[in-house]
Amino acid sequence: MQATLSPSRVSGRARAPPSKSYTHRALLAAGYADGAVVRHPLVSADTRATARAVDHFGGETAQQDGDWDVTGFGGRPDVPDDVIDCANSGTTMRLVTAAAALADGTTVLTGDASLRSRPHGPLLDALSGLGGTARSTRGNGQAPLVVDGPIEGGTVSMPGDVSSQFVTALLMAGAVTEDGIEIELTTELKSAPYVDVTLDVLESFGVDAGETDAGYRVPGGQTYDPAGGEYAVPGDFSSASYLLAAGALAAEDGETVVVEGMHPSAQGDAAIVAVLQKMGADVDWDHERGEITVRRSALSGVEVGVANTPDLLPTIAVLGAAADGTTRITDAEHVRYKETDRVSAMAESLTKMGARVEEERDELVVHGGDSTLTGASVDGRGDHRLVMALAVAGLVADGETTIAGSEHVDVSFPDFFDVVAGLGANVDA
Numbered sequence: 342m343q344a345t346l347s348p349s350r351v352s353g354r355a356r357a358p359p360s361k362s363y364t365h366r367a368l369l370a371a372g373y374a375d376g377a378v379v380r381h382p383l384v385s386a387d388t389r390a391t392a393r394a395v396d397h398f399g400g401e402t403a404q405q406d407g408d409w410d411v412t413g414f415g416g417r418p419d420v421p422d423d424v425i426d427c428a429n430s431g432t433t434m435r436l437v438t439a440a441a442a443l444a445d446g447t448t449v450l451t452g453d454a455s456l457r458s459r460p461h462g463p464l465l466d467a468l469s470g471l472g473g474t475a476r477s478t479r480g481n482g483q484a485p486l487v488v489d490g491p492i493e494g495g496t497v498s499m500p501g502d503v504s505s506q507f508v509t510a511l512l513m514a515g516a517v518t519e520d521g522i523e524i525e526l527t528t529e530l531k532s533a534p535y536v537d538v539t540l541d542v543l544e545s546f547g548v549d550a551g552e553t554d555a556g557y558r559v560p561g562g563q564t565y566d567p568a569g570g571e572y573a574v575p576g577d578f579s580s581a582s583y584l585l586a587a588g589a590l591a592a593e594d595g596e597t598v599v600v601e602g603m604h605p606s607a608q609g610d611a612a613i614v615a616v617l618q619k620m621g622a623d624v625d626w627d628h629e630r631g632e633i634t635v636r637r638s639a640l641s642g643v644e645v646g647v648a649n650t651p652d653l654l655p656t657i658a659v660l661g662a663a664a665d666g667t668t669r670i671t672d673a674e675h676v677r678y679k680e681t682d683r684v685s686a687m688a689e690s691l692t693k694m695g696a697r698v699e700e701e702r703d704e705l706v707v708h709g710g711d712s713t714l715t716g717a718s719v720d721g722r723g724d725h726r727l728v729m730a731l732a733v734a735g736l737v738a739d740g741e742t743t744i745a746g747s748e749h750v751d752v753s754f755p756d757f758f759d760v761v762a763g764l765g766a767n768v769d770a
Contacts, residue, residue, distance in 0.1 A: 346735030420446030439510035494520030501530030521561030534609025642666030655730030716740030
C-alpha cells in the first residue's frame with residue numbers, strides 16, 4: 342500500500358496512541374504473573390506478537406473493551422507447542438527469548454525477513470552463560486533462534502551498545518529465577534531510558550530491580566503481582582513526535598496542534614519537546630493535563646545526540662530538513678540496527694526529496710539551509726517510523742509525496758493517517 346501527501350496546514354487536537362514500549366513490557370509482565378488486566382494498551386502488529394508469545398507459553402490473552410485481559414503462566418512458561426513467530430517485532434524477539442530460557446525444554450523463535458537480519462548475539466551468549474543454551478540456526482546471532490532452559494540465574498557480562506532490550510529481557514526473566522541475574526556491562530549502555538521504562542513497569546508489578554556500579558541486578562524468587570491486578574499504559578512519546586513535528590512545521594497561522602495523553606513518564610523520547618524548544622519551536626507542555634501545544638515556528642538547525650533516543654532520529658532529520666541551518670544527529674550507529682538502517686534510509690529519502698544530507702557511520706547531517714523539500718516517491722522500507730516521519734516531510738514539500746509501504750504504521754500507530762487527516766492534512770492512504 343502507499344500513502345500520498347500534499348502541502349497542508351494542520352490544526353486541532355489529537356491523541357497519540359498508548360506507548361508501545363510500555364505495552365510490550367506490561368503484557369509480558371502480566372504473563373509472568375498469575376495474570377492482570379493491561380488497561381489502555383497499544384493494540385498493534387508488534388504488541389499482538391508479544392500477546393501471542395504469552396499464549397504460546399501457556400498464558401491466555403484476550404482483548405475486552407479496549408483492555409487486554411491476561412491469564413499468566415505464573416513465572417514458569419510452558420514449552421511452546423509450535424515455533425514462536427515474532428513477525429517484525431524486535432522487542433518481542435528479545436524479551437521472549439529470555440522468557441524461553443525459563444522453560445524446561447526447547448523453544449524456537451523466528452520472524453519476518455527484517456527481524457531475521459537483526460542482531461541477538463549478546464543475549465544468546467548471556468543465556469548460555471546462565472546455564473541454558475541459546476543459538477542462532479545460522480550461527481550469525483540472527484533468528485531463527487533455538488533456546489533451551491531452564492536457567493537458574495547468575496552473573497553475566499555483556500556489551501551495552503548493541504541493544505538495551507537485552508538488559509530488559511534479562512531483568513524481566515531474572516526476577517523469577519532461583520538466583521536472580523546480575524548484568525555487568527562491558528560498554529556504555531545505549532538507549533538507557535528504555536531500561537528505565539522496564540524498571541518502572543517492574544516496580545508497578547511488585548518486582549525489585551535496579552542499577553549497580555557495573556550494570557543492573559534483579560534478585561530471584563520474586564513474584565509479579567500488580568496492585569489491584571491491573572496496569573495502565575501511558576501515552577507514547579515516539580508516536581507523539583510526528584504530530585508535534587507536524588504542528589511545528591505546518592500548523593495554520595494563529596492556530597495550534599495539541600497532543601493529548603502525554604503525561605510525564607520514564608520514556609526517553611519525551612526529549613522531543615526539548616529538541617523542538619532548542620530548534621526554536623513555540624511549544625508548551627502542561628504536565629498536569631498531559632497536553633503538549635505547538636505552533637508553527639521558524640526552526641534553526643541544532644546538534645542532537647540520539648544515544649538514548651534512537652527512535653527520534655527520523656523525526657529530527659525531517660525537522661532539520663525544513664529548518665534553517667544545519668542539524669547534526671550524533672551517536673547514531675545503533676540506529677542502523679532497527680527495522681531497517683534508519684540512518685541510511687533517511688539520508689536516501691530526504692536526498693530524493695531535495696535535502697542536502699551527509700551520512701557518516703555514527704552521524705546524520707542535514708543541511709536544511711541548503712535544502713528545498715520537493716515531493717517525491719519514497720520507500721518506507723517496511724519501517725513504521727520512516728513512513729510517519731516522511732509523511733510529515735510531505736506536509737511541507739512542494740508537490741505530492743508518495744510513500745510506499747504505508748501499511749506498516751500498524752506496528753505502532755495504526756490510525757496515524759486518519760489522525761493527521763483529522764488535523765487537516767491532505768492525505769490519501
